[in-house]
Amino acid sequence: MIKKYYLLSPGPTPIPEKALSAAAEPIIHHRTPEFSAVFMEVTEGIKRVFGTKEDVYILTSSGTGAMEAAVVNLLSPGDKVLTINGGKFGERWGNICKAYGVAFKEIALDPWGKDFSKEELAAELKAMPDCKAVLATLSETSSGAMFDVQGFGEVVAKTQALLVVDGISGAGVTPCPMDDWKIDVFLSGSQKSFMIPPGLAFIALGPKAWAAAETAKLPKFYFDLKKAKKNLANKTTPWTPGVSLIIQQKHALDIIQAMGLEGLYAHHRALAEATRAGVKALGLELLAQRPGNVLTCCKVPDGIDGGKLVKTMQGKYRAYIAGGQDPYKGKIFRIAHLGYMGGFDIITALSALEMTLMDLGYAFEAGAGVKAAQAVLKENWQ
Numbered sequence: 001m002i003k004k005y006y007l008l009s010p011g012p013t014p015i016p017e018k019a020l021s022a023a024a025e026p027i028i029h030h031r032t033p034e035f036s037a038v039f040m041e042v043t044e045g046i047k048r049v050f051g052t053k054e055d056v057y058i059l060t061s062s063g064t065g066a067m068e069a070a071v072v073n074l075l076s077p078g079d080k081v082l083t084i085n086g087g088k089f090g091e092r093w094g095n096i097c098k099a100y101g102v103a104f105k106e107i108a109l110d111p112w113g114k115d116f117s118k119e120e121l122a123a124e125l126k127a128m129p130d131c132k133a134v135l136a137t138l139s140e141t142s143s144g145a146m147f148d149v150q151g152f153g154e155v156v157a158k159t160q161a162l163l164v165v166d167g168i169s170g171a172g173v174t175p176c177p178m179d180d181w182k183i184d185v186f187l188s189g190s191q192k193s194f195m196i197p198p199g200l201a202f203i204a205l206g207p208k209a210w211a212a213a214e215t216a217k218l219p220k221f222y223f224d225l226k227k228a229k230k231n232l233a234n235k236t237t238p239w240t241p242g243v244s245l246i247i248q249q250k251h252a253l254d255i256i257q258a259m260g261l262e263g264l265y266a267h268h269r270a271l272a273e274a275t276r277a278g279v280k281a282l283g284l285e286l287l288a289q290r291p292g293n294v295l296t297c298c299k300v301p302d303g304i305d306g307g308k309l310v311k312t313m314q315g316k317y318r319a320y321i322a323g324g325q326d327p328y329k330g331k332i333f334r335i336a337h338l339g340y341m342g343g344f345d346i347i348t349a350l351s352a353l354e355m356t357l358m359d360l361g362y363a364f365e366a367g368a369g370v371k372a373a374q375a376v377l378k379e380n381w382q
Contacts (some may be wrong), residue, residue, distance in 0.1 A: 110324075144334065194256075194339070306333065
C-alpha cells in the first residue's frame with residue numbers, strides 16, 4: 001500500500017504549492033531593486049497580519065532569534081522582568097534572560113495548560129513596580145493554551161513596563177492586533193501560519209519599545225534592530241537575507257490577503273472546533289484550560305502508552321502529529337490545525353488517531369471522532 005506523508009505538526013506546517021515551487025526558481029541578488037520590491041511587499045504584508053502601523057523587521061533566523069532580539073534590544077544588565085512560563089516556549093523567555101544577565105521573575109504555571117488572568121498579572125506588577133518588561137506568549141505550542149494578551153495589554157499599558165509577546169504560533173491564527181491591544185513588541189516566525197519553511201522571524205516595536213531601545217545596554221550584533229531600522233529605510237537588510245524564503249513568503253501572503261484576516265481566523269476556528277469535537281467524541285481530555293485554535297493538545301488516556309501512540313501514528317500511518325515535551329513526554333499528544341491545512345487534513349488526522357487507538361487497545365465507538373468532526377466542518381464549509 002502506498003503510504004502518503006501527512007504533516008500535522010505545529011511547525012513546520014504544510015506549504016502551498018506556489019510557495020513551494022518558488023524555492024526552485026533561480027535565486028536573485030539581494031542588493032537589487034527587483035529584490036527590494038518583493039522585500040518591501042512582504043514587510044507590508046506582515047504588518048497587516050500583525051495589525052500594526054509600525055515597521056516589521058525580517059530576521060534570517062528561527063522565531064527564537066526574534067525572541068532574543070527583543071531581549072537584547074530593550075534591556076540592560078540587571079533589569080528586572082516578568083516571564084510567563086506556561087510551557088516549553090514560555091520557559092524560553094527565562095532562558096534567554098538568564099543568558100544575558102537579566103533578572104527575571106518567572107511565573108511558572110503548573111500544570112501546563114493552566115490559564116493566567118490579567119488580574120493575576122496586575123497583582124504581579126503591583127508587587128514589582130520596577131519591572132521593565134513582561135515577556136508573554138500568545139499561544140503556548142507545548143500545551144495548546146491561548147493567553148489573554150488583550151487583557152495583558154490593558155494592564156501593562158498602565159505601568160512603565162513593556163509588553164513583549166511571542167506570537168510565533170499564534171499570529172495569523174487568532175486575532176492579536178498589536179496596536180489596538182497595546183502590545184509594545186510583537187514577534188513571529190515563518191513556519192507556522194505564515195505557511196513557508198522555517199528560517200524567517202518577524203518583529204515589530206512600538207514607540208514605547210523604541211524609547212527603551214535607546215538606553216538598552218545588552219550586547220548585540222546580528223540582532224541589532226537599530227541596524228535593521230536604518231537599512232529598512234533603504235529597502236534592504238543589514239545582513240544577507242533569506243532571499244528564497246522571502247520570495248516564498250510573498251506567495252504565501254498572497255493567499256492570506258485573498259482570504260482576508262477575518263476569513264483566515266474563521267478558517268482556523270473551524271478546524272480547531274472540528275478537531276476538538278472529534279477528540280472529545282473519542283472520550284479524550286484536553287490539556288489546556290483555555291485552548292486555542294493553533295493545535296489541540298490531548299492527555300493520553302489511562303492504560304495507553306503515549307510514546308507508542310505518537311510512534312504508531314507517525315511510523316505506521318504516516319500521520320506526523322507531535323508528542324509531549326519535557327515532563328509531558330508520553331503523557332500528551334498534539335494535533336495541529338494551522339496554516340495551509342484544510343478540513344480533510346482534520347479528517348485524516350482523526351482517522352489515523354482512531355486506527356492507532358484501536359491498535360493500542362483503547363475502547364471507543366469506531367468512527368465517532370470522524371463523525372463529530374465532519375458535522376462541524378459541514379456546518380462551516382464555504
